[in-house]
Structures are given as C-alpha cells and as structure tokens.
Amino acid sequence: MIYQGKQKIWSDYQKEIPSDHWFYVRSCIRQSFFPGSEKWFLGICRDMLGKDIHETEHHTTCGGIAYHCDVIPQLTAMTIVARQFALMTEAGYKNLVASCITSFGNYTETLETWREFPELEARVREALWKSCRREFEKPEYVAHASDLIYKFRGEIAEKAKFRLVDHRTGEPLRVVEHIGCHYSKMFPHKGVGGAEYPCVLSGMAESWGGRIIDYPERRHCCGFGFRQYLVKANRGYSMSNTHKKFESMEPYHPDMIITNCPGCPYFLDRWQYVISEQTGKTYGQNGYGIPVLTYEELAGLVLGIDPWDLGLQIHQVAVEPLLDKLGIAYDPAKKYLGLNEKDIMKPGLPTVLRCC
Amino acid sequence: MEGKPNKEQVAIIGAGIAGLEAAHQLLRLGYAPVLIEQADHAGGHVAEWNRLFPDKAPAAPLVEELLEQTREATLILRAKILSAGRLGDGFNIRLSDGTSLHVRAILMATGFSLFEAWKKEEYGYGVYDRVLTNADLEHWFNTGDDTRIKGDLKRIGFVHCVGSRDVKAGNTQCSKVCCITAIKQAIEMKERFPEAEIWCFYMDLRLFGKKYEDFYIGAQRDYGIHFIRGRVSEVSENIDGKVIVKAEDTLNGKPVKVTLDALVLMAGMVCNRDIQPLAKELSLSIDDDGYLKSRDNIGSVTRSDRKGIFLAGAATGPKTIPETLAEARSAALDIHNFLSGE
Amino acid sequence: MDFGFSLAPSSAVNLDTVDLSRYNRLVRLEPDARICMACGSCSATCTAGPFSGMSVRKVLLGLQRGQDAQVNRMLSACMLCGKCTMVCPRGINTRNLILNLCRIAADGSVSKGEGRL
Numbered sequence: 028m029i030y031q032g033k034q035k036i037w038s039d040y041q042k043e044i045p046s047d048h049w050f051y052v053r054s055c056i057r058q059s060f061f062p063g064s065e066k067w068f069l070g071i072c073r074d075m076l077g078k079d080i081h082e083t084e085h086h087t088t089c090g091g092i093a094y095h096c097d098v099i100p101q102l103t104a105m106t107i108v109a110r111q112f113a114l115m116t117e118a119g120y121k122n123l124v125a126s127c128i129t130s131f132g133n134y135t136e137t138l139e140t141w142r143e144f145p146e147l148e149a150r151v152r153e154a155l156w157k158s159c160r161r162e163f164e165k166p167e168y169v170a171h172a173s174d175l176i177y178k179f180r181g182e183i184a185e186k187a188k189f190r191l192v193d194h195r196t197g198e199p200l201r202v203v204e205h206i207g208c209h210y211s212k213m214f215p216h217k218g219v220g221g222a223e224y225p226c227v228l229s230g231m232a233e234s235w236g237g238r239i240i241d242y243p244e245r246r247h248c249c250g251f252g253f254r255q256y257l258v259k260a261n262r263g264y265s266m267s268n269t270h271k272k273f274e275s276m277e278p279y280h281p282d283m284i285i286t287n288c289p290g291c292p293y294f295l296d297r298w299q300y301v302i303s304e305q306t307g308k309t310y311g312q313n314g315y316g317i318p319v320l321t322y323e324e325l326a327g328l329v330l331g332i333d334p335w336d337l338g339l340q341i342h343q344v345a346v347e348p349l350l351d352k353l354g355i356a357y358d359p360a361k362k363y364l365g366l367n368e369k370d371i372m373k374p375g376l377p378t379v380l381r382c383c
Numbered sequence: 384m385e386g387k388p389n390k391e392q393v394a395i396i397g398a399g400i401a402g403l404e405a406a407h408q409l410l411r412l413g414y415a416p417v418l419i420e421q422a423d424h425a426g427g428h429v430a431e432w433n434r435l436f437p438d439k440a441p442a443a444p445l446v447e448e449l450l451e452q453t454r455e456a457t458l459i460l461r462a463k464i465l466s467a468g469r470l471g472d473g474f475n476i477r478l479s480d481g482t483s484l485h486v487r488a489i490l491m492a493t494g495f496s497l498f499e500a501w502k503k504e505e506y507g508y509g510v511y512d513r514v515l516t517n518a519d520l521e522h523w524f525n526t527g528d529d530t531r532i533k534g535d536l537k538r539i540g541f542v543h544c545v546g547s548r549d550v551k552a553g554n555t556q557c558s559k560v561c562c563i564t565a566i567k568q569a570i571e572m573k574e575r576f577p578e579a580e581i582w583c584f585y586m587d588l589r590l591f592g593k594k595y596e597d598f599y600i601g602a603q604r605d606y607g608i609h610f611i612r613g614r615v616s617e618v619s620e621n622i623d624g625k626v627i628v629k630a631e632d633t634l635n636g637k638p639v640k641v642t643l644d645a646l647v648l649m650a651g652m653v654c655n656r657d658i659q660p661l662a663k664e665l666s667l668s669i670d671d672d673g674y675l676k677s678r679d680n681i682g683s684v685t686r687s688d689r690k691g692i693f694l695a696g697a698a699t700g701p702k703t704i705p706e707t708l709a710e711a712r713s714a715a716l717d718i719h720n721f722l723s724g725e
Numbered sequence: 726m727d728f729g730f731s732l733a734p735s736s737a738v739n740l741d742t743v744d745l746s747r748y749n750r751l752v753r754l755e756p757d758a759r760i761c762m763a764c765g766s767c768s769a770t771c772t773a774g775p776f777s778g779m780s781v782r783k784v785l786l787g788l789q790r791g792q793d794a795q796v797n798r799m800l801s802a803c804m805l806c807g808k809c810t811m812v813c814p815r816g817i818n819t820r821n822l823i824l825n826l827c828r829i830a831a832d833g834s835v836s837k838g839e840g841r842l
Contacts, residue, residue: 028620032510035501223504243619243627262730270732278622304726378726582740588762600815603760607752609789612763632738634763635786641740 028241033224040211040221044170044178050120051082051172052111054127055092057289057321063338064323065126068172071326075186076179081118086111091129091209095253101140102150108137109155113163123166124175128288131171132209135217138165169217171210173287173322177219177227180234188331191237193282194354199238200282203317204228205272205295207288208248228285231322235329244275250298251290269298273310273317280312283349284319295319300343303379314381316344328355335361340371345382359383390415393718394476395490396661398458399427400704401696401711402492403449406456408715414722417457417484419476421657425450425458427494433524435704436560436567437594445704467664473691474665488691488718491667491675492711495652495697498546498554506542506648511620513643516545516650517561520568536576536644540628541565542615543585547651556672558651559701562589565649566602573606582609582641584630592703611639618646652701665692674700685714693717743791747829751788754825757817761785767809767819777802781809781819784826800827 053065072078090107093099111134115123125131141148155161176183191200206225211218220226223246229239250268255261272295276284286292299316303309311317319342320328327337334355339346340362350357362383365371376382391414395402398420406416424430426446435442463479473487500508500516508514515523515531523529543565547558562585569581588610590599602608613630621627626646632639654673662669667687668676675698678686685694695714696707751758761782768780779802787796800823809819 028512028624029510032501032507035509036504221504224510241620243621245619246617259729262728263733266730267733267735271735301728302732305728305731600760603762604756607759610762632786632790634782635738635790635792637790638737639740639790640737 033226036224037220037226040216040219042170042174042217042219043168044174044219045122045168046078046178048079048120049081049122049124049170049175050115050118050166051080052086052089052123052125052127052130053082054125054130054289055088056293057126060289060293060341061321061324061338062341063327063336064321067327067332067337068126068176068323070332071183071323071330072175072179075330076182078179080124081120083114083118086114089125089127089130089133091127091133092253094133095129096257097254102147102154104133105137105140105147105151106154106158108134109151109163110159110161112165113155113159113161115166116162116164121164121167122170123168124170124172126172126289128171128207129209129290131169132213134166134169135214138169139214141165171218171227171287173210173227173231174219176322176326177230180231183231183326183329184234187235187329189329189353189355191232191235191329191353193352195352199236200349200352201240201279202229202232202237203240203242203245203276203279203281203284204232205245205249205284205286205288205291207286207291210287228287228322231325232285235325240276240279240281242276242279244272247272247275249286249288249291249294251294256290256294265294266298266301269294270302273299273302276317277310281317282352283325284317285322285325286319287322292319292321296343300377300380303377307379309380311344312348314379315348316380318342318344318346318349320346328353331355333357335364343382344380347383391722392417392484392486393488393490393722394419394474394484394486395492396464396658397427397492397494397696397698398422398425398460399492399494399696399707400429400446400449401494401698401707401714402427402490403446403453404708404711405490405492405695405715405718407449407452408712409718410453410455412715412719414719415457416453417486418453418459419462419464419478420458420460421462423461425453425460428497428518429704431518431521431525433521434567434571436563437592437598439567439571464661467661488693488722489665490693490695490714490718491658491662491687491698492695492714493655493658493661493675493698495674495701496655496657498552498558498650498653500545500648500650502552503545503549503648505617506545506615506646507618507620507626508648511618511626511646512624513620513626514618514646514648516648517564517568518650520572520647524571532645534644536572536579538641538643539569539572539576539579539581540615540626540641540643540646541569541581541583541649542628542646543583543649544614545648545650546653548586554651554653554672556701557589558649558653559589560703561649561651563592563595563598565647566590566595566598566608568647569608570598570602570606573608579644580609581606582611582643584611584613584615584628586612586614613639652697655698658698665689667692670699672700674698685710685717691721693721738790738792740790743789745789747793748788750829751822751826754829755818755822757815758785758822760815761817762815764814766812766814770808770812772806772808773802773804779803781823784823788826796826 090104094104211222215222250265255265296319398418409416430446432442465477467476476484546552613633615630619627626643670676677684693714695710773779779799
C-alpha cells in the first residue's frame with residue numbers, strides 16, 4: 028500500500044466545512060441504538076469546543092428509511108427535507124449538519140436533484156407551502172456530523188486524555204474505519220476524501236494516534252440494506268455481508284471498528300453475536316468480539332469521558348478489552364447503572380461470544 | 384536556420400513516429416521540415432515501448448530507422464511554442480528558444496496522451512503495490528526495473544479498456560490498440576513466467592487488424608491465456624500485498640474473484656489536451672472526443688478545415704503504428720500538393 | 726437458537742480455489758479446448774440443448790469455473806450427433822472433446838484407454 032497515493036486522491040476531495048453555527052438534525056434510530064452518541068456530539072461541540080450548534084424539537088425524520096424502502100416517492104421525501112430546511116431558515120441558520128448518514132445522503136441527493144431539475148424544487152416549494160405554510164432557503168453548507176468531528180480532530184487531539192495507543196506496549200491501535208454507504212458513494216465530492224478512500228474517519232483515528240487498517244472488503248456495505256434487514260426472511264443476506272467483512276478484516280487483528288452511520292455500528296456489533304451463535308466463530312482476541320464504536324463515542328473516550336456515560340454498556344460486543352488497551356479506568360459495578368444510578372438490568376450472556 | 388536556403392520549410396508539431404515519417408517524406412520531396420518537440424527525445428510513445436504487435440517486433444529499430452531517415456531535418460527538442468498565428472499567406476511560429484519560423488504549411492502530429500490510470504480510483508493505481516500499467520510493463524521489459532513486479536509471478540491479470548469506452552472517465556471512444564496489446568503483453572509475461580496463470584478481463588475483444596486474430600488464437604492455444612468477459616469492478620489489496628480482483632464473468636452470469644501477483648491496467652489512448660491552446664490559436668476545430676477534427680473522417684482525414692494546416696497520426700484519434708505511418712506519408716503528399724500549387 | 730435466518734452462501738466463483746485439474750487433463754487430450762471463443766454456435770445448433778440445457782460452450786466454461794455438477798449434468802444429455810462439430814468456426818473437434826470429458830471422471834483421473842477413441 029502506497030500511502031502517498033491515497034493522499035493524492037484525498038487532495039482531490041477536499042470539502043469546505045465551516046467551523047461554527049450549525050443547525051443539527053438527529054437520526055431516527057441512533058438514540059435507541061447508541062444513546063450516548065448524539066448527546067455527546069452536542070456535549071463535545073458545545074461545551075468542550077464552544078461551538079454554536081442549534082437544534083429544535085420540531086424536526087422530524089428526513090424520510091430516508093421510507094424512501095429507501097420504496098414506501099414513499101422521492102417527491103414526498105424531498106418535501107420532508109424541505110420542511111427541515113424551513114426550520115433551519117426560521118432559526119436563522121445557513122449550515123445544516125445531519126447526525127445520520129442516510130439523512131446526509133438524502134439532503135445531498137435532494138439538493139443535487141434540484142440543481143439538475145429546478146422545476147422539481149418549484150414543485151416541492153409549492154407542496155411545502157400548501158401542506159405546512161412554510162418557506163425555506165437552501166442551506167449554504169450541508170455536512171455530516173462526522174465531517175465536523177473530522178474538522179475539529181486537531182482541537183480534540185489537543186484536549187485528549189487518551190491516545191489510540193496500547194498503553195502497555197506503546198503500539199498504535201489497529202483501527203478499521205467503516206463509512207456509511209450514503210456518505211459519499213452517491214456523490215463522492217460531497218464526502219471528505221471521496222468514495223474510494225474516504226478519510227473522514229481515518230483522519231480522526233490517525234490524528235488521535237491510531238493506525239488504519241486497509242483490508243480488501245473495506246468498501247463493502249455493512250449489509251443493513253434497509254429491505255434486506257427489515258424483511259426477516261432476508262436477514263441472512265444482511266448478515267452475510269457483515270460476515271464477509273469480518274472474514275476479510277480478520278487477518279489484520281483489528282482492535283476496534285469505527286463507523287459514521289446509524290445502521291453500520293449496530294449491525295457490525297450485533298451480528299457478531301448472531302454469527303458466533305450460528306458458526307461458533309468470534310473475531311476479537313480470547314473469544315471476545317471486535318468493539319464497534321461510533322465516532323462520537325471514540326471522540327468521547329479520547330477526551331476522557333466515562334465509558335458508561337458514553338453508553339458503551341449498550342453495545343453487544345464487550346468494550347472492556349479495548350478500554351484496558353487504552354488504559355481507561357472504568358468501574359465494572361457501574362456498567363449497568365443508568366442515569367441517577369438507576370438499575371438498567373444486566374443482559375443475559377451469549378453462548379459463544381465472550382462478554383464481561 | 385542552418386543553411387538550407389533553397390528549400391521551403393514545413394513546421395511539424397510533434398516528433399513522434401507520425402512527425403518523423405512525415406519529415407522523412409518531406410525531405411525526399413525537397414522540403415526542409417522543422418520538427419518541434421516538447422519532450423527531450425524524438426520517437427514519442429513508441430520510443431518508450433519494447434516490442435510491437437502482432438509480430439513482437441522490437442520497437443527500437445523502427446524509431447532508429449526513422450531518426451536515421453530524418454537526420455537532414457531540423458529537430459528542436461524541449462520546445463515550447465510561445466505563439467503561432469497567420470502571417471501573410473502563411474504562419475508565424477515563435478519558440479521559447481528564440482527560433483522564429485515562417486511557413487506556409489503546418490503538420491499537426493501531436494499524438495495522444497496515455498490515460499492517467501489513477502483516475503480509475505477503484506483500480507488502485509499508485510495506491511496498491513502490485514498494480515501497473517501497460518506502459519509500466521513495457522518500461523520493465525526494456526529495463527527490468529520495477530519494484531511492483533516482485534519475484535516469480537504465478538498469477539497475473541490484465542484489465543482491458545482502462546479509461547476507454549468509459550463515459551465517466553470522459554472517453555467514449557475505443558482506444559483500439561489495447562486488446563491486441565494486452566494479448567501481446569500476456570504472451571510476453573507467459574514467456575517470462577511459464578508457470579503463471581494469466582487472465583485477461585475484457586468487455587469486447589476487438590481484434591480487427593492483420594494477424595490479430597491469429598495472435599489471439601495463439602494466446603489461447605499455445606499459451607493458455609484465460610479470457611474473462613467482464614469489466615473489472617474493483618481491486619483491493621490483501622494482507623500479503625497481493626491484488627484481489629472482482630469482476631462479473633458475464634458469459635457465466637456469476638461474479639468472479641481472483642488473487643493476483645500483478646495486475647496490468649491497459650490504459651487507453653486519450654486526446655492530448657496540452658495542444659488545445661495551440662489549436663485555439665490556429666483556429667483548429669476540436670472534435671467532441673477532444674481530438675483534432677479532420678475535414679471529414681473518410682476522404683480527408685489528414686486535412687484540417689484550415690488552409691495550410693494538416694493532421695497525421697493519433698492527433699485525430701487512436702491509431703495503430705501502420706495507420707499512423709500511412710497517414711504521415713499521406714499528409715506529406717498533401718502538403719507537397721498544397722505547396723506546389725495543386 | 727433458531728434465528729429464522731442464516732448466512733447465505735455466495736454465488737461468486739473464487740478462481741483461487743477452483744480445481745482446474747479436470748480442465749487441464751482435457752487440454753492435454755484435446756488441446757483445442759482452449760480456443761473456444763464462446764460464440765455460442767454449438768449451443769444454438771445443439772439437438773439436445775433446448776430440452777436439457779446442454780451447451781458445449783457452457784461445459785468448457787463450467788470446467789474452468791469449478792461448476793462440476795452442472796458440467797456432468799450437461800454432458801449426460803449429449804447425444805453425440807456431431808452438429809456442434811460441423812458449425813464450430815474454430816474447428817474444435819467437439820465430439821472428441823466430449824468423449825474425452827466423459828472418460829475423465831469428476832476427480833480428474835482418466836479411465837482406461839486414455840485419449841484413444
């Protein structure tokens with residue numbers, strides 16, 4: 028692998044990301060999948076870095092799941108997007124940052140569609156006015172939340188309490204980065220680093236001391252695929268894609284996987300349990316799985332936030348081996364205590380996959 | 384210019400094989416050709432090649448013969464054209480070395496560019512350790528020097544149509560010579576690595592020229608080269624630094640995957656964009672494929688739509704060497720007829 | 726535990742693991758097996774093809790892609806009429822090719838009288 032070759036390609040895919048004043052839209056599913064991530068995105072950006080990130084309780088789904096499941100037509104999806112733009116305009120913001128990769132893809136696709144077909148924008152404006160009596164300005168910049176953390180990676184590194192280094196050996200941790208499909212595969216120039224070698228996550232991991240693993244199936248989808256997962260009979264296809272990725276990354280012995288999509292960390296994490304039950308195989312060391320983190324969780328760990336405050340106990344794959352490598356102290360007794368020490372109950376243990 | 388007082392000068396832009404052959408013919412017709420070449424050597428792409436299809440004839444003697452035949456012509460290397468434009472009934476060309484030419488005829492023998500293979504990001508050229516281009520392989524044949532070819536190769540792949548017939552790469556045209564070049568190079572690799580399995584991934588095999596089909600049958604029968612009909616969709620690198628190629632075997636209707644010790648990308652001929660400012664200065668038309676536009680594509684391929692400006696070789700589109708040489712001769716005759724008052 | 730779904734087998738052909746010994750054996754017995762260009766003349770004229778799926782082109786391809794079961798199924802349908810030999814533009818002796826293939830067992834070994842017909 029020739030690192031300079033990748034840098035040459037990265038230089039073609041630089042994306043302008045304003046450093047402040049963003050209107051934030053959340054994901055439909057991340058708050059139940061990885062409940063600490065969005066909270067700590069705001070915590071890190073607002074409280075630690077002093078940025079102005081605005082959100083409103085009036086925003087809805089972007090319609091992405093329904094759109095990608097063929098439940099609603101594109102015109103409907105675009106009108107939902109237009110309503111979010113209207114909320115942004117009403118709040119006085121020009122930059123839109125999305126928590127979800129599919130939302131980011133949906134906003135980008137909508138704007139690109141309007142650029143190519145202005146008559147569709149006119150129809151959507153009319154539909155939004157008729158249905159909601161709202162008007163909007165198009166955002167000047169659309170970013171995914173991982174773009175912002177990428178942008179702030181240097182500031183985070185300066186404040187870091189921990190580096191992505193095995194504190195016992197001094198070796199950089201081996202990090203697999205997995206990019207959500209809708210981040211840049213549709214519009215490579217809208218993602219940091221393009222679609223073939225995106226550097227939005229690898230840039231973070233490298234800035235914080237880790238070493239990126241480039242394995243053969245790095246481009247492969249996690250397998251979620253909306254319809255593949257949502258219809259139970261098709262879930263084998265979803266899991267087979269995840270399985271393919273794990274088989275491909277296995278020889279590199281990754282210490283962790285970081286992701287920037289709502290679905291990917293969920294499936295890369297949970298399928299490790301199902302694969303272990305069905306095939307008897309686990310991919311981490313000593314019978315554990317490979318911990319899968321969101322980029323906010325990773326940033327949070329680097330900044331010294333308590334793992335249980337980040338919500339890492341909600342993961343299927345135990346994160347304790349990773350915390351031990353990083354030298355992060357944690358209290359096992361508090362793992363399943365929620366807000367105000369409320370008992371959130373200990374889950375049952377899998378038969379094969381080792382958990383703490 | 385060095386004392387050729389009685390002979391009329393003709394400007395030839397480009398000293399590849401088209402320019403050299405045209406210069407050779409113009410010398411014989413009694414003119415004083417001036418070859419203007421931006422590179423530091425004459426012979427163009429052919430001078431960098433090792434052997435030529437379909438006979439595997441070495442490239443060097445062809446170039447040497449052309450240089451020998453054009454010794455009487457003026458050859459200006461590392462030339463940069465500062466300006467070119469109409470002056471009286473001819474053209475004035477000023478070069479950065481101070482040379483100023485006044486000619487009645489210009490031959491555009493400006494050739495092609497090789498597609499920059501890194502632009503097909505999914506093939507990993509410049510990123511993976513064992514991915515090289517057809518031109519790199521010829522360089523290796525010539526010099527034996529290329530770190531991407533490591534040890535005794537057991538499995539080798541060739542990808543046809545890299546940057547050709549590819550709307551997204553900006554080149555819809557067939558580059559014409561890559562199918563036969565891939566077959567030639569596959570055979571040469573099999574001769575060097577007799578134990579190797581070699582796969583050619585193609586979309587269509589376009590083997591139109593004299594002896595090409597025989598060369599193809601020979602590659603199959605005598606060398607056991609495998610041909611898979613399907614465009615390579617993605618390339619990756621495994622933990623040993625080997626190359627994993629994915630394609631669909633469209634004749635079988637199934638995806639295929641293979642791990643290789645080396646992958647050769649058949650980078651296609653694309654238009655030479657460096658000459659577009661000069662073309663603009665001379666009011667030459669550019670075709671929609673980016674190549675210079677002939678007056679027509681049947682009877683007047685070597686004539687431009689501007690009086691006194693002629694075209695030869697790959698300046699107007701992908702060409703084989705015999706086609707290029709024939710066009711150069713044809714253009715020389717056209718220029719002679721023009722200058723002698725046809 | 727029954728999850729109601731399981732890993733789906735891949736339909737991809739992995740050339741790294743395909744066993745070519747049967748094909749290579751055939752090539753030694755009938756070298757012209759290599760010069761097929763997949764034009765489909767054989768399949769279009771095949772007497773058995775429309776009813777059984779027999780196709781000399783697909784037999785040769787299947788041998789090189791590890792699809793032994795399909796190859797054996799196709800071979801069993803051949804009636805040895807020789808029409809494919811008549812139409813092959815590259816003059817492959819498809820009859821000799823099929824007869825030799827039938828003699829080569831699926832494991833790549835050849836039954837007695839190798840190559841002689």
